[in-house]
Amino acid sequence: MQNRSSSRLVSDQSSNPTSSTNPKGRNRRRSKQRIVNSNLEENSHLVVTMADQRTMAQLLQAPTEGYEDAIVVPAITADNFELKHCLLTLVKNKQFLHMIKRTRMLISVISTRSLLP
Structure with missing residues (x-):
């Protein structure tokens, strides 16, 4: 008996030869590009002002x-209303009261339990 994941693996292996090394078909993490420090020093002295200067x-x-x-x-x-x-x-x-x-009572029990460690 095949479940969905095993049937997907069979179809993926025939169409993609690299699926045998990566059986679940997940993407691998890509390495991040390194940042050049020379550009950061030039841009760090810029002062940017907002167009709207109001406080929060x-x-x-x-x-x-x-x-x-x-x-x-x-x-x-x-x-305007309907009585059920x-x-x-x-x-x-007198069951409503x-x-x-x-x-x-339940709210008080819940609030006291939440205060206990």
């Missing part, structure tokens, strides 16, 4: 010009 805090501020009127909060009406039957059943049977308490 200024760049991260969100632009607000022209966007004030574009953000509109829609009015919430009675037809299973959620109503949970609330009616139990789920909230259990979630809080």
Whole structure:
């Protein structure tokens, strides 16, 4: 029985004679080219200035010009949402509160365990 890798090896060996030396078909690492030091000394004295000289805090501020009127909060009406039957059943049977308490308990257990070594 052949799996995918063995069937691939058989087809690769017939088409590529070097696959016997490299059976998995992986590329070998190539040696890096050496850097000539003479060019580095000449370029190290150059000072490059950015076109935009603002600080990072200024760049991260969100632009607000022209966007004030574009953000509109829609009015919430009675037809905007749908009540799910299973959620109503949970609330009616008072099982929903139990789920909230259990979630809080689990979060507290997880947070205390994460503080322990």
